[in-house]
Amino acid sequence: MSISSLNLNGLQGVSPSQVSGMDIETALLAIQNQRAGLLEGQLQSQLQDVQDRNAQIGKLNDVLGGARTLSAQFTSDAQGTDQLPEGTQLEAFKKAAGAAGVDIRTVVDKSTLGAAVENFKSLIDSQSNSQQMDMLRLQSLSNKRNEAFDVMTNFIKKMQDSRSSIIGNMR
Helix, strand or coil: CCHHHCCCCCCCCCCHHHHHCCCHHHHHHHHHHHHHHHHHHHHHHHHHHHHHHHHHHHHHHHHHHHHHHHHHCCCCCCCCCCECCCCHHHHHHHHHHHHHCCCCCCCCEHHHHHHHHHHHHHHHHHHHHHHHHHHHHHHHHHHHHHHHHHHHHHHHHHHHHHHHHHHHHHC
16 A cells, blocks of 8 residues: 555544554654644644734724723713713614624613723633643644654654665665
């Protein structure tokens, strides 16, 4: 069985029945290639998670910005009306909150808006902390994938050197 007859680039496993019919070099190469492919798949999945978290942080920042814009419309000595002012800033705030999946139904006046701002800051901090952990996992997976490709490359080079040596000895 040759290397070209195996599906080495897919994420299908190399079964024992496939390995039993191979020479040792082909079997080791197939297994190492499978490992590299699996690590590549995990790396792509982790990268997508990081991108999704970045997008969510961006949306939460938009909500926080909208909340701060609304909050700035209240003066410190305002008396009488504590209700959220109607207008384009309120609509932009509602739109940003909807895009981020944040429930703002409880934000009805100045005090609840202030509490919401603190809540949004907390959500952003939580997402940022999770993003840092995701980045560490991404770096670890990248290192493992690079190591797997290095091992596979070294193995192929050693096989080639061995064959060259055998051919050289035959001459």
